[in-house]
Amino acid sequence: MSESQKIGFIGVGVMGRPMARRLIEAGHALVVFDRDEAALAELSALGARAAKSVREVADTARIIFTSLPTPAVFRQVATGDDGIVSGSAVKILVDLSTVGSRTEKEVAASLLAKGIETVDAPVSGGAAGAQKGTLAIMAAGKPAAVDEIRGLFEVLGKVFVVGDEAGQGQLLKLLNNMLSSTAFAITSEAFVAGVKGGLDPEVMMSVFNAGSGKNGATLDKFPKQVLTRTFDFGFPIGSVCKDIGLAVDECQALGVPMWVGNAARQVWNYAAMQDGTRRDMTELVEYVENWSSGKGPAV
CATH class of the missing domain: 1.10.1040.10 (N-(1-d-carboxylethyl)-l-norvaline Dehydrogenase; domain 2)
Structure with a gap:
């Protein structure tokens, strides 16, 4: 798989790690980033490429998944200095976090100004569902962007399209x-x-x-x-x-x-x-x- 076809995944903690693992096991090439070196090492052993920064992921992958713990962390990763918004390759951000609709809308507007679509896609089902691929995914975003991601969602669980605006999934x-x-x-x-x-x-x-x-x-x-x-x-x-x-x-x-x-x-x-x-x-x-x-x- 070429660099342009790599999938980015930022935030590989309790929920993000098993989701990233499922994508790797399904044959997708991932470039991953997290502050937890042990989490990166585990995924690297499965074939993922460990990035040294958010910007490196955004300069490598057209599609980036985020699974982050708080609205503040999500906002920083997405729109902060050298964040996703600065990337040269990224075109779609798929946010699996739970950060609230107001934060999601704010971030989506900033990304769209740079030509990056946001698919708001929080998940339910806990760590067990992430491991088994049985999550409920509540996706909201432009139909073309959601359709492009649908095959990846199916690796993680069942997708429910709940609207066409970021924030509705949240x-x-x-x-x-x-x-x-x-x-x-x-x-x-x-x-x-x-x-x-x-x-x-x-x-x-x-x-x-x-x-x-x-x-x-x-x-x-x-x-x-x-x-x-x-x-x-x-x-x-x-x-x-x-x-x-x-x-x-x-x-x-x-x-x-x-x-x-x-x-x-x-x-x-x-x-x-x-x-x-x-x-x-x-x-x-x-x-x-x-x-x-x-x-x-x-x-």
Whole structure:
């Protein structure tokens, strides 16, 4: 594959690394960049070329994927000094991050001024979905750009085209994550209350999932990560706080009052303040258990 056909991938962490790996294993030539030297070494061993900078990726690849942790980091990588916007080869940026619609629109406008299209494509499904290629991809962008990327998306999961403007994918992803994190918070409270009242958690789970209380937490996270006490879903509480914060802010900007969303946001933020930022999101139930025991906020 020629240099012009190489695919760039910037940000190969918990989500980006397995996605990049799948693209390599599907036969695509990747040039990758991340501050984590171990992540670069792992992908280099699979055949990727490790770049020394964002600019090197943007000078090499026509299509660049980004999977980055925060709006500020995404903005810097995309439009900062020697960022993607300065690249001589890049024509399409595919952003897999969760950064919010306002940031995505701002960055897309700056890139378009330099002739670079943006496909806003946040993903859902966690690290396990990234590894298995079963992610839900919420893509928004110009139809021609989305069509050019479609075959690459199919390596990563199932693509849902949600609009033709950057930012629309971000809004849908934030709404999805807000539903997920709110469901997990209230499910944690329900399970802790049930156990304190003498109910068997396995029986509770079976009843919830046979009735109207079932949700993503009762169907997936509680049986796999909570009742087993492994707490290894692979998504930290700090990232939940970022996503639900962005979601609530965007919904309020649209005129929605967000009484429930704000309450869930407070629960997650309080857990993060108790030294929980890096803990797995499924460990929230341990905070609820502790708060319910009368021992105070610390876990």
